[in-house]
Each structure stands twice: as structure tokens, then as C-alpha cells.
Amino acid sequence: MIDLLFETSWEVCNKVGGIYAVLSTKAKTLRKRYDHVIFIGPDLWSKDNESPFFIESNTPLDDWEKQAVFPAGMTVRVGYWDVPGKPVAILVDYNSLYVYKNDLYAEMWKKYHVDSLHAYGDYDESCMFAYGAALVIESIVLWQRGKVRNVVAHFDEWTTGMGLLYVKARLQSVATVFTTHATSIGRSICGNGKPLYDYMSGYNGDQMAAELNMQSKHSLEKAAAQQADAFTTVSNVTARECEQLLERRPLVTPNAFEQNYVPKGSKFSKAREDARARLLQVARALTGEDYSSDTLIVGTSGRCEFRNKGLDVTIDALNMTRDKLNRINNLSRKIVVFIMVPAWTESPRKDLQASMRENRVARLFDPVITHNIHNFDTDPIYSKINFLGLHNVIDDSVKVIYVPSYLNGNDGIFNMSYYQLLIGFDLTIFPSYYEPWGYTPLESIAFGVPTITTDLAGFGQWVLDTEGDNLARTGVKVVHRTDSNYSETVAAVSQGLSNVYTMMPAELRKAKNAAKKTSKLASWDNFIQYYELAYSQALKKVEIRMVDDADGL
Template identity: 55%
Template sequence: MATGVLLPDYIFESSWEVCNKVGGIYTVLSTRAKTLQTVLKDRIIFIGPDVFKGDNPYFKEDEALFNDWKAQAQHDGLSVRIGRWMVPGEPVAVLVDFSKYYNDKNEIYTRLWELYGVDSLHAYGDYDEASMFSYAAAKVVESFYGYYLDDTKKVIYHGNEWMTGLGLLYINHKLPQVATLFTTHATSIGRSIAGNNKPLYDYLFAYNGDQMAGELNMQSKHSIEKQTAKYVDCFTTVSEITANECKELLDKPVDFVLPNGFENDFVPKGAQFTRKRKAARKRIFDVANALLGMEIDDENTLVVSTSGRYEFRNKGVDVYIEAMNRLLRDNRLKKNVIAFIEVPGWVGEPRQDLIDRLVSGRKYDTPLHVPMLTHWLHNMSHDNVLDMMKYLDMQNRKDDKVKLIFLPCYLNGEDGVFNMKYYDLVLGNDLCIYPSYYEPWGYTPLEAIAFKVPCITSDLAGFGLWVNSELGRYGEITDGVKVIHRTDYNYSEVADKIKDTVAEYSNFTPADVKKSRDNADKLSHKALWSNFIKYYYQAYDFALKKAEERKKTIK
């Protein structure tokens, strides 16, 4: 650490995804926790929403932790549970019940407007829920600070996403001696522009964020995000591509880019890795046989998949299906392909006919009805994946070299069909494909290569850009990551590039495959938190120096 760099004595970090697994932010915070816990030893305190009320699978209450303050917190009107986040490092977590603040919602929003010009008039959906949590989280920090700390301590309050904006502004106003840091993992308006099939990148310079927020009915989320970015001590995001988005749509350049790192503690090693990969492939082939009614030869079959949130265009699910359809007619394809789409849809129940076949342990030579779906959906006739497969006449026929299977549920080990967790299943893949149109970072490709699975991604993903910067050129599949150039308008070329890459990989010799897998593994090690945490220390230093200056004026 350079001389003169300020390090925090305490960090409070809040997010809707603390002890609440929803998406990628959970992975960011939960994997980074161990690194910060090693340095700060229970002086990194995560604050999350008490959404489970009772038993929370990610949280373990500890009555002894900060027990003296807990009585004060109750006196301050806070309802909190204090314990450990059950992730590596087991950092302190405070879960707060925010429901009581709904009664004060109008007064809270009015004050926010008066102090910071935040427009909450157009709030709907999750805006109120997120804001009341954010307010409660800030009250937790205020209470804890008042009980244990004073302005001799260097304290950071770090909020993630627009959902923590109200709390950051509350701390900015009430505790000016605390340094505030805000990370946007994706701008609400940028995601909305992309999700509404508007060209985001070519016209980014011409979009007015406020105007687009009005057009897309996003005024309140955009307003809290924009004003928080403006007033905090340090404004950050996760990649250069999103930094550009922030500058154009929020009218505020970021102070730092904080790339998302990874901990690979849970990646199996040696014989255990080989055993787990073998088990994953056996389960994949058993399910495929039961569904498709065909013999599958491990040696002559490639297993590929895409996964993530069900954002059909943003995550590139549409172009993935298009690529698999084109691959059906590519004569260079030397192996059969079983391609999965692992995105949670509006899932109904696991297919009983499929379960019955799996339980029997027999091999089948006739397909099930609808042989492209592992679980029934509530909206079978209005599902984007099934609609596109129907439009392209992708029926998983016996002679098709590419079979596409939709697995529309969370892989938590209890889905009823695979009954394996995502990390246990992904290492059975030969390739993972994430051709995102909108992807500020991209954990799924980083997770894939950590399990030695080469992947395909795009240069509209922060991770794809990082790979290119590490290599000094566009990544190829032999490097472990193929990075495809993607724009607003080259959908067809992207589909062809994916198709060509899979066909190329099917022709690899065992030595070529080993080289690609080894390179994927090596690249993943460069993205460990031990290499990326330095960017956080720079941001902490930047924010703390602003707070130190402010303290002089307060005194």
C-alpha cells in the first residue's frame, strides 16, 4: 500500500442482495467478503433486508454479536437481526426489517426532494420497497456509529445499485463525517433502453437520460440513481463500458472502475474435479436420454449451455438459439451437440413423465412429448424461448445433430429433475456461451472458466473487454475465452461467429481441448479478488480524503 493512502477503520456495505441471493451482486459481495474480512476482522459489516423473517439459508444469527448495541438499536426503533453471512470469511451481517417505514414514506420522499431534488412522485413497483430498505439500512449505520464510533474513526458507507441511493443520501446529510461510496452495477435507464429493443450503443452520445426516463416510465429510479451519483464522495461502476453509460445517461463520470473479482475456493481440484465432472456429464446424458429418447456417446457429444437471468435480448438468449439453429446445417460440425438454456422462467412443476423415466434407470429410444423442456411452464404459449424454437421449427428430431433443451429453473439442487447445484453441473460442460447485448460485467463467463470450461462472450460485456485487455487482442477459443465483436446491429454475424466457434471446437484434438481448458483456468486466476481488491482500496482512499476534509469544516 502506498504511503499516505487512507484505509477505513470500518466499512458498512449495503445491498438488497446481502444474505439474499437474487443475481450477480450477491456473487460480487459474497466472494469479496473474505478478502475484506481478512483485513478488517469484523469491521466490515454488511446490511441486508430481512426478507426471510424466519430461517434464512444464507444467514446465521449470533445473539452475542454487538449485543450491547442491539438494545440501543431497539431503543432507536430498529428491528434488526445480527449474525454471520454464511459465505467464505463469514462476515458480520445485520438484517433489518424495514416495513415500519412505509408509514413515513411520504415525509421521507418529501425530505429527499427538498434536500437533493429526487423525484419520487412517479414511484411504482419495487421503488418503495427498495427505498424503505435503504432508509432502514442508513438508520442502522447512524445508530451503530452513534453507539460505538466518533469522528476519530475513518468510516465508509458503501451502497450498491440505485436501491441503496436513499440511504446514501441520508448518511450524506446526517453523518457528513462518514465517507460515502456508490457502485452502480448497471444503470437503470441503460438496462431499460436495451431491454426495450432500442439501440443503446450507437446512439448513447445522443440519449438524454432524463428524457428517456420519462419515455420509459423510469423517472424515480433514474432520479435517485442520478442524484446519488452526484452527491456521494466516490461514484464507481464495474467496467469501462458501464462507465461510459454513466457519463452519458447520469451526466456524471465515475471516479473509479471496480472490476468484479472472484474467489475460487469452491472449485474442486484434482481427482475430486475429475469425479465431479464425470458425475455432471452422466446426469446431463441421463436427462437428455430420458427426454430425447436417444443414445448419447460421451466421446462424440459436446455439451454447451447459456445461463443467467431471463433477459431474452440483453443476455443474448435470442442469438444463442439462432446460432444453435444455424449449427444444425453446418457440415463442419464433427460432434453431436446438446445445448442447454439454463434461465429461470415462470416455472410450474418438474415433468412427471421425465422423472418417471429417470427413476426407472432404463434407456429409452423414443422421445417424450415436447422434447425440449425439462419443467412445465405456466405460460407455455407465451414464452420467448419456446416461441423462438417453434418459429425456427427446432423440434429436437432424431437426426438433428444439435438438440436444444430449455431448463427453466434455478439450479439449487432441488429442481426435481437434475437435482444438482449450478456449480456442480456447469463443470460438465464443454463450452459455455454468453453472447450478451447488455452486460456491465458478466459473472457467468468468469465462473465458467474458473471451472476450466472455455466460453464465448461478447465485447459488450465488461468481462469480455477485460479479457481483450489482458490478452492485448480479441480472445479466441484457444485462449479459453472467445470474445465476439457485438454492436446494435450485427445480430446475424454474432450468430454465425458462435456457430463457427462451436464447429471449430468440435474439430479440436484432445491436446487442443486441453490447451483451451488450461488457458481458461489460467485466465480465471487473473480475476481473483487478490488481484482486483487494490481498486477498492483506491476508491476507499479517495472517499475518505473527502470526508477528512469535511471533518475540518464541521469542527
């Protein structure tokens, strides 16, 4: 029985990446199981730029908030996270804590050998936030002393590791849980073009950290992983990576999805119609072509990690499919592909806005991109599209449209959120090379959209282990990918796209229904049991620790 559960992440009320989706969809299930759940995130906001996900309000922590004392200048705001379940959220303004940085780093070096000397980039900022979050946990635990017994403090990613170590050092009665969603050194190995999987057993995490100038982040993450009462990661794929590079085998706590985000019944049909209409409207205004209602609409999305996310594979597969279909005469049905990956966006294209507003059918200059970007010459997606000549000419059966903007409902072109558009697709493609879990393909099937992924993604491996590789039966095609089979991966993705293109309408409907069914197996109601096991193991460690401490008196 947990009396009080804290969860700390840089992405609480701060939509940056996949961890936001994990925590925001998990919140409702946690609230159903535990009476007192508190999420802690960074206060990065101002009155002129407030978080759209945070509701400052009176909460059960009002009395604590009035009494809490923090180092000079540190402030907190208390309210609710505006997601299903509406959990209590505390935002920490940590900017005043930098004056304590050197003392904190020295203490963590002495206690846990965390090497902060080589810090750069976002290391200091992450550590100051994590320290502030730990001070909040310490303050609430002391305020509740005698009223709560079983307290769990859960920290996500290396960015919160300093907070876990502080709690571990100061609050022996609090059970600590650390989740790495991707190891910092594993991601760096992949980001530097080195083969991760073929040579996994030969890698030493400390050695690679020194080679890649990752000593501080790696040493912090490794210390948090080894000191936590329970250490978890999101898939068996990443568990192997953790064991090799962080030198501790984690529990696997796979990510799930909250089905409440998906419209039901007639609302689903209406949302799908609206999404398809907007997607084809943009394609029409940009390329100057009309598209039939049976156009196969395909999408990919995520961060612009060109190799890790398989964006290189996706674009090469689209080119291969285009060349193959262009050789077939009289193909009236088109494939329109949207690459929805935020980049260094400058502004929505005014000519595209005008074309949509005036309902014109005229091919625009550069009909492959929806927004202006600052770095046309160096953007990897735009450059790859142009290198392959994917210029959306009139005879091309495959049209490729690059959407380099966050789809937050206010991008100036679609003015619909990602989820509002996702429901309109017929297929998504995520052929990742480095993907500890793979939230985008899971989101996709939850909205009834079949997907192509790889067995290097944790989600893809989970599908293989539980359902097998059969898109018609599961809504998921899992492509085999290694360090050395790039061409085969491209061909397999292209073939998967071609197979969906040639499906009869009834077959595609069957695949879409199968996708929904598979997604329900990956619901939080099913997957929360893995977190409960981690919490139980962490609390057991505390129980043993407290008994040992009492015996030592």
C-alpha cells in the same frame, strides 16, 4: 486504514442475481483486509422460509443489538452470511417504515431533488429497505463514537440509493461509496428495444427517464451517484454509460471471482464426472437417445432478458450450427446444449422424473424442456425454440434442452446446484447485448470451461484489453457486437461453437487450462485494489469536508 466497513445491498443473504455472486465472493477478501466488515440486507424471510444463506448467531455486535433503538416496529437480526469468510450480516425488517415514506421523500426532494412522485413497482420497497439500512449504520456509528474514525458505507445499485443519501445528510464523518452495476435508464433503453451504443452521445438521462417512465429510479440513482464521496461501476463499457446518463465519470471497480468455490485436484475430476453424468442422463431420458462420453456439452444461463443477455443470438446460432452439421453425413458425436434460464416454472415434469428413475430410453413428448411452465404460449425461449423447429429429432446433431428452473439443488430434475453442473460443460455461450460486467462467463472460466462472450460485456472487453481474442490461448472467444450487426454476431457465435466442436481432445484440454489461468487474473486478490482506491478517495473527501466544517465554525 478503514476501521469499519459497511456494505448494503438487496442481495445480501438473498440470492437474486449477479450482485449476490459479486458480494458473496468478495466477502472473504474484504475480511482478510479489514477487521470490521458488516453486510446489510433485507429480512425477507420467516421461520417457515428462512434464508439458506444466513446464520443467526452471537456476534461482536451483541451489545449494540441490545441497546439499539429504531422506529416502532422496525427490527433487525444479526448473524453471519454463510459464504467464504463468513462476514457479519444484519437483516433489516423494514415493513414498519412505510409510515415515514412521505416525509423521507419530501426531505430527499428538498435536499437532492429526488423525484419520488412517479414511483411505481419496487421503488417504495427498495427505498424503505435502504432507509432501514441507513438507520442501522447511523445507530452503529453513534454506538462506536470515539472508538472508530475511518468509516466507509458502501451502497450497491439504485435500490440502496435512498440509504446513501440519508447517510450523506446525517453522518458527515462517514465516507459514502456508491456502485452501479448497471444504470437503470441504460437497462431500460435496451429493454425497450432502443439502440444504446450507436446513439450514446446523443442520449440525455433525464429526458429518456421521462420518455420511458423511469423518473423516480433514475433521479434516485443519479443523486446517489453525484452525492457519493466515491462513485464506481464495474467496467469501462458502463463507465461511458454512467458519464453520459448520470453525468458523473465513475471509477472502474471490475468484478472478480473467489477461487475457493472451485474444487481442487481429484475433487475437481470427480465433480466434473458427476456433472456430466447427470447432464447426459437428463438428455437421454428426455430425448430418448444415448450419448457418448465425448458428447460436447454446452450451456448458457442467466436472467431471462431475452435480448440483453443474447439469448436470441444463442438460439439462432444453435439453429445455424445444427443446419450446418446436419448436412455432414455420419456425424456420431452430438452437441447437447442446456439453456438454464429461470422462468415462470410450475413443476418438474413427472414423465421425465419417471424416465430417469426407471432408466428408460424413450423419446418423451415435447423433448426440449425439463419443467412445466405456466406460460408455454408466451415464454420467449420456448417460443423461439419451437419457431425454429429445434425439436431434438433423432438425426439432429445439435440437441437443445431448456431448463426453466432455478438450479438450487432441489429443482426435481437435476437436484444439483448451478455450480455443481457448470463444471461438467465443455463450453458456455453468453453473447450479451447489454452486460455491464458479465459474471456468468467469468464463473465459467473459473471452473475451467471455455466461453464465448461479446465486447459489449465488460468482462469481454476486459479480456480483449488484457489478453486479446484467442480462445485457445485464453479460454475466451470475444465476438464483436454492435447495435446493427445481429446476423454477423449469430454467424460468429455459430463459428465459435463449430471450432470448439472440431477441436481435438488435447486442444480442448489446452483451452480449458487456459480458461482457468485467465480466471486467476480476475481474482479478488488482484481486483480488490480498485475498491481500495475508491475507499481511499471517499475517506479523503471526508477529511476535506471535516476540515472545511471546522474552519466554518
